[in-house]
Amino acid sequence: MDTSDRLLKLLIGLAFLAASAALWWPVDAKAVRLKEIAAVQGVRSNQLMGYGLVVGLDGTGDQTTQAPFTAQSLNAMLQQMGITMPAGATMQLKNVAAVMVTASLPPFAQPGQALDVTVSSMGNAKSLRGGTLIATPLKGADGQIYGMAQGNVVIVGAGAAAGGAKVQINQLNAGRIPGGATVERSVPTPWLQSSTVQYDVQADDFNTAREVADAINKAKGPGTAEAINGRTVNVNLPAQPGARVAFMADLENLNIDKATPAARVVINSRTGSIVLNQAVTIGPCAVAHGNLSVTISSTPVISQPSPMSQGQTVATEKTDIRINQEPGALIQMPAGTKLTDVVKALNTLGANPQDLLAILQAMKAAGALQAELEVI
Known part of the structure; x- marks a missing residue:
């Protein structure tokens, strides 16, 4: 086998390894543009x-x-x-x-x-x-x-009404x-009166504010932007109005590596909807769930007097109260570090969304749910 054949086989092997690595190697999170996660202070409706x-x-x-x-x-x-x-x-x-x-x-x-x-x-x-x-x-x-x-x-x-309908x-x-x-009148803005502009990040996150400042400094030079807190980034502007417009247009399209959001569970108590983000995790715990129902039934009873007894008909009610408590098995829920693991663990309970409201609150109180509960 000559040298050219060996080189060809080596290139084919490297291409195969690269293709197979693309299947299992984790893909970086997709970056978002700056204008999608932050707004310019003062530029509003x-x-x-x-x-x-x-x-x-x-x-x-x-x-x-x-x-x-x-x-x-x-x-x-x-x-x-x-x-x-x-x-x-x-x-x-x-x-x-x-x-x-x-x-x-x-x-x-x-x-x-x-x-x-x-x-x-x-x-x-x-x-x-x-x-x-x-x-x-x-x-x-x-x-x-x-x-x-x-x-x-x-x-x-459209609508129509006639005859009570x-x-x-x-x-x-x-x-x-x-x-x-x-x-008829424009709203004055401090766009041309200040030498700086302030970006307000939508989420109160120090990591996101730092990523925004680093991306601006990398694109426009060191010292251009500075993160003031977890929501505010201060940016120095050019002096000329035309240069400012081009400068802000470039900043709007900057790609920002969006950090993982804080773990949060949003609960709508009116509709029973529950939404979990990807950062929600649970610790090992045991959960027993059973339904308790109380049924009250009332049956009317009519008491008729005997003939020629000068009596009166009396109407009474017979009330029957039943309490039914379904047995609930004690289910051990393992620790889950991914959203899919959390969903699988919650599905094993077999509870409806209304029951999950109470279960998630109890898991949060027990320290097994590593997330913030928000009720809307």
Whole structure:
């Protein structure tokens, strides 16, 4: 065998080893982008709110006897237009509804840009379908007007009622107006006034904050970023506005090695849902679970008097109370260091989600569950 054949076999063997190692060698966790786990402080949306009237309804508006503010609002609007209603006049409105208008003002929004608004009924209107929102100022938390909303309300639903029967699909008392508001005033931001910017990490984790600072310093040079605490990372910005935009665009797409989250079990007591993350582990313990049920049944008993005895019929009840306690076997649960082991151990109990709520709480109290319980 010559040297070329030996070299070829050696290369084939190395390729086989590399392919087989890829099957069992642990794969690193997928990195996430910086903008997915952190947000820039001050770059956020602002909530806007306004009160207005929707007109043009097909007899499905507010009833003025139960929603008098609708008639008062319409009367005030007519007075601004120079129309005065006679004293003591009663307004029977069926095509008008009082609504609350809400919108979200995005960061860096400038006057003239369009916003989507949500319109929700305040009174007892049956439907806002086919209505038109008249000019409504939208105010922020400071009481200043930041937008004006007006347009046709889009309702994704339908309904009909007749003879005491009613059929309804989706919600008819709330809808949206795409591009129904215009920005009238921009919100000032300290974007160009400060030489630094602060990243707020979503999770309060010192390791994640350190990874963010290290990734920024590796990409933009040492000393660019500094982790202040487990949630805050301070970053130095370039002086020129154009350079700042390019700088922040590069930072948003930086890959950050996401650390393992804290062990947590989230329990929804209303629906019985239980969610465990991958960091949850259990220690060795023994669990016995059995159901206890109490059944109370009542049977009416009628006592009839004998004929010609001048007696009266007496109705009584016979009550039967039964207590049934199902036996529960003592199950030994081994220590589990993976989420699959924890799930298998909990499945051996054969308990429903409602029973698992109590079992997990008892395991936490006994020190066998290494996780934080959060009830929502």
